[in-house]
Amino acid sequence: SQMSAFGTIVGGDTKMRQMFTLLEDVAATNATVLIEGETGTGKELIAEEVHNHSPRRDGPFVVFDCGSVPRELIESMLFGHVKGSFTGAITDRRGAFAEAHGGTIFLDEIGEMAIDLQPSLLRVLDKRAVRKVGSNTYEKIDVRVVAATNRDLRAEVAKKAFREDLYYRLAVIRVSVPPLRERGSDIPLLIQHFVNNFGPGLNVTTEDMARLVRHSWPGNVRELRNVIERASLLAKGQSINLEDALVSEAAPSLGIRTDLPFKEAKGQLVEMFEREYIEDLMRRHKMNLSAAAREAQIDRKHLRELIRKYGLDPRAKLDGDDEPAED
Ligand SMILES: Nc1ncnc2c1ncn2[C@@H]1O[C@H](COP(=O)(O)OP(=O)(O)OP(=O)(O)O)[C@@H](O)[C@H]1O
Ligand SMILES: [Mg+2]
The missing domain is CATH 1.10.10 (Arc Repressor Mutant, subunit A)
Known part of the structure; x- marks a missing residue:
């Protein structure tokens, strides 16, 4: 009864199948979801598929990367601001929450959010209403929240670097995505998936397959995807060219x-x-x-x-x- 794919997410491993079943159930609800996993494990893809499988699928899916927005702009970018509320606020601005109205907001890298900004986020999650910077009225919003982190948030809570109340508010449903090295049986499936995307019709030799399965994939699925993309581009004849793809992989900046x-x-x-x-x-x-x-x-x-x-x-x-x- 367990599923071997969830939308475009590929996976046959037991843990992945269990996760797909959970996602299917959770997508139908409005529950807040916290996705934990190493870099490149597919957290953003999971958030997208939760949205696509939810009754909100026709509404917006808004990605907000808490790690890349300068600290002093976070509140205005999340909640919006009114004209004149600070130097540079020359017009009213809607924030990411208002933009996600009727849909889903994906709070990426939530572990990067400065601790003194966390109470205002908690307030929004509790009230389901936002107050723009410089305004004193709340505006109701109908938004599903999915957050992701590659940190161990409970450890951050223990270190007092992340608020415990916010953690529990986000982790109503916890989805923990296993690193690729712990789901080796998914590697051939993913290889097939990416070859179909990047070099349909190309073969993967048994030796190349064995080599790819042996690799430890510290960059997880993203790393595998990049290797297969390059190996498909560099293909000679009917097979992907893993040799050359791995050489350029080993040659970063x-x-x-x-x-x-x-x-x-x-x-x-x-x-x-x-x-x-x-x-x-x-x-x-x-x-x-x-x-x-x-x-x-x-x-x-x-x-x-x-x-x-x-x-x-x-x-x-x-x-x-x-x-x-x-x-
Ligand atoms: N199980 C999967 N099946 C198919 N494609 C996948 C799967 N997991 C990840 N991908 C693909 O791998 C790439 C990386 O995934 P994604 O960006 O979702 O990872 P992430 O966990 O958000 O990484 P980071 O922590 O670095 O932001 C994307 O191109 C995504 O589509
Ligand atoms: Mg991501």
Whole structure:
């Protein structure tokens, strides 16, 4: 009787099936839901599907990320403000709660909300009414609240970093999403799901499948999704190209090649740095060696060697230690 998918959420693992059954029941109600889980486990997708399976599905689904809004703007963004209530409030503004009227508000990263702002949120949840910043009247709102966190909120409560009353107000229904490494049997299902999305018709070899199942997935489903997306884009022939996808996965912002021996990877990175640094330095100084060396605080001889090493400008006269004419 248990379900193996809930809307677009894929999962065959026992814990996931139990969760789907719970979500199905909960979606029909107006109960506040708290979703807990590591990054990338699907918290936002779950919130969306709760909304889509609820009688509010034709109303708005409003996402509010408590972690990304500057502290001093949170109240105005959540509850709205009236014109003139603070510098910069040049018009009236509706907040996220008013925008979600008739639908669902998703309070993401609720654990990031500053403790002194928590009472005003608690008041709104209790009264089901909002008061705009700078106003003294309450406006009734009909909103379903779903919140999510990747922190252990009860531990935050114990540390007095999160209000206990707010915690219980949010955690009427608690949904805890297991990390992907604890539901290994879902990995092949998810791979199939993402291949269908990103490279329909492509195969996954048995070796690649085994490798993907073995991986620990610290970034959970999001990480798996990204790997399959890349492996599908890089496909050669009929199969996804996992090898190349994992190499670029291991090469984040700086392009660090963890697939090379340490010394080699470090050398490569240093060369990339030197080339870019010297190129830009010399361009800004129009190849004037002395000025460039002065600004960079390296000696001219060393700079000259670097320019030669990277063959940066054929115009540069680099032989000997004589001063270039432009000095
Ligand atoms: N069980 C699943 N089935 C299909 N897709 C999933 C599943 N879980 C997650 N995804 C997809 O993985 C990606 C990450 O999910 P989502 O953004 O919901 O995670 P999250 O828990 O909110 O992460 P974060 O804590 O980093 O915000 C999304 O593209 C989502 O659609
Ligand atoms: Mg999220």
